Amino acid sequence: MASFLERLIGRREPSSAVSARERLKLVLVTDRSDLSPEKLEQMQAEIIQVIKSYLQIEETHVNIKLEHRERKTYLVADIPLVRDHAQKAAEVLETSPPEESREEVAAASDTKPKRPSSPSRPRKP
Amino acid sequence: MGARVITVTSGKGGVGKTTATANLAVALATLNKKVVCIDADIGLRNLDVVMGLENRIVYDLVDVVEGRCKLRQAMVKDKRVADLYLLPAAQTRDKTAVSPQDMILLTNQLREDYDYILIDSPAGIEWGFRNAVAPADEVIVITNPEVSAVRDADRIIGLIEAEERKVPASLVINRVKPDMVRKGDMLSVDDVLEILSVRLLGVIPEDEHILISSNRGAPLALDHEKSAAGDAFRNIARRLTGEKVPLLDLQQKGGVLRRLARMFGAAEPNA
Numbered sequence: 001m002a003s004f005l006e007r008l009i010g011r012r013e014p015s016s017a018v019s020a021r022e023r024l025k026l027v028l029v030t031d032r033s034d035l036s037p038e039k040l041e042q043m044q045a046e047i048i049q050v051i052k053s054y055l056q057i058e059e060t061h062v063n064i065k066l067e068h069r070e071r072k073t074y075l076v077a078d079i080p081l082v083r084d085h086a087q088k089a090a091e092v093l094e095t096s097p098p099e100e101s102r103e104e105v106a107a108a109s110d111t112k113p114k115r116p117s118s119p120s121r122p123r124k125p
Numbered sequence: 126m127g128a129r130v131i132t133v134t135s136g137k138g139g140v141g142k143t144t145a146t147a148n149l150a151v152a153l154a155t156l157n158k159k160v161v162c163i164d165a166d167i168g169l170r171n172l173d174v175v176m177g178l179e180n181r182i183v184y185d186l187v188d189v190v191e192g193r194c195k196l197r198q199a200m201v202k203d204k205r206v207a208d209l210y211l212l213p214a215a216q217t218r219d220k221t222a223v224s225p226q227d228m229i230l231l232t233n234q235l236r237e238d239y240d241y242i243l244i245d246s247p248a249g250i251e252w253g254f255r256n257a258v259a260p261a262d263e264v265i266v267i268t269n270p271e272v273s274a275v276r277d278a279d280r281i282i283g284l285i286e287a288e289e290r291k292v293p294a295s296l297v298i299n300r301v302k303p304d305m306v307r308k309g310d311m312l313s314v315d316d317v318l319e320i321l322s323v324r325l326l327g328v329i330p331e332d333e334h335i336l337i338s339s340n341r342g343a344p345l346a347l348d349h350e351k352s353a354a355g356d357a358f359r360n361i362a363r364r365l366t367g368e369k370v371p372l373l374d375l376q377q378k379g380g381v382l383r384r385l386a387r388m389f390g391a392a393e394p395n396a
Contacts (some may be wrong), residue, residue, distance in 0.1 A: 005270050015309030027272075028279055028320065071286070072320045109169050 029066045034075055040066070056082040127236035131243050132261035136277030138248030140269045141299040144335060146245040147175045152346040152362030154209035158240040161200065161210040166247035167222060170214035177342020178203060178211050187215035187222045189231065196234055205347055220252045225259030232260040250284060258285065264294045265326060270301055270312040275320060282323055295326035297361065302331045321395040326360035328372055329354050
């Protein structure tokens with residue numbers, strides 16, 4: 001909070017503890033899931049391809065990332081639909097039209113807690 | 126029933142495992158518990174020097190495992206406290222001289238007669254770590270508020286969670302510098318807990334008395350003079366016995382006004 005305010009009032013750099021926290025969060029996502037940023041990007045491209053054959057989406061605003069909460073890793077996808085299309089799709093599906101054109105799809109990876117630990121998956125030291 | 130076997134580990138080296146093991150052992154013994162601590166760092170033993178018992182070693186852990194002596198013969202009694210013993214590691218062998226099964230058998234022989242068995246784990250995640258964790262009823266993970274140590278702690282917690290045998294883990298954050306945390310130049314206890322999501326057992330402030338005590342081979346917890354780290358270790362020992370002891374307030378000097386001033390960019394008076 002303090003650091004946020006500091007940035008708001010124009011302190012040039014975030015404090016080093018903030019950098020440490022942010023860098024740790026990022027590196028731990030990779031450590032824990034064994035998924036490199038490149039692989040994640042590749043997966044995102046493939047997911048977009050699949051969704052595009054069903055829905056019209058705002059491709060440039062897609063955001064798919066791994067998040068860590070309470071020692072579990074989640075794959076969180078934020079995939080905005082193109083407004084007209086969302087409406088049409090909703091009519092076709094005979095459901096009430098969504099208030100927002102953005103839909104959040106959050107898939108919890110409960111089945112795979114994604115801890116980088118099983119001995120069957122040796123990892124680089 | 127018998128003893129609780131507690132393994133002290135960290136992943137990264139140099140974060141304070143051995144110091145913590147020595148001090149917790151001493152602190153538990155001064156609470157009238159019967160304690161034995163085992164140095165599982167074979168080939169790189171150090172618990173003996175930190176405790177100041179290096180000149181009294183006759184036999185070691187590997188001698189016991191290989192049947193060259195009885196378990197009791199290898200245990201070094203600490204004469205400064207009642208009922209505190211050290212089972213030293215071998216210095217001239219490597220970690221493969223002992224197996225996880227050996228460690229389980231060994232601790233089972235001790236469980237009847239003691240209240241706490243503390244095991245000082247070697248750094249790393251290989252053989253030595255496996256040996257140290259195999260007999261554990263619980264694990265204490267030591268970390269420092271820095272990226273490398275926290276990252277390794279995360280890895281260790283992951284490995285412990287992945288064990289079939291569910292062993293509870295708790296965290297001790299060592300070498301915290303409250304002044305640096307206040308200036309935003311050190312990860313805070315809350316930052317570390319947010320990242321690791323694990324139960325906090327205690328926080329040890331950076332304290333030069335630690336170095337002085339290891340120079341002398343007299344763990345800080347022996348000394349009842351006031352020292353921040355000594356108090357913190359004694360508090361952790363009491364928590365291990367089930368007592369509810371609040372965390373030391375490391376932020377005493379930072380009042381509300383000062384924190385507000387900091388938020389709005391005022392210079393720290395002693396920055």
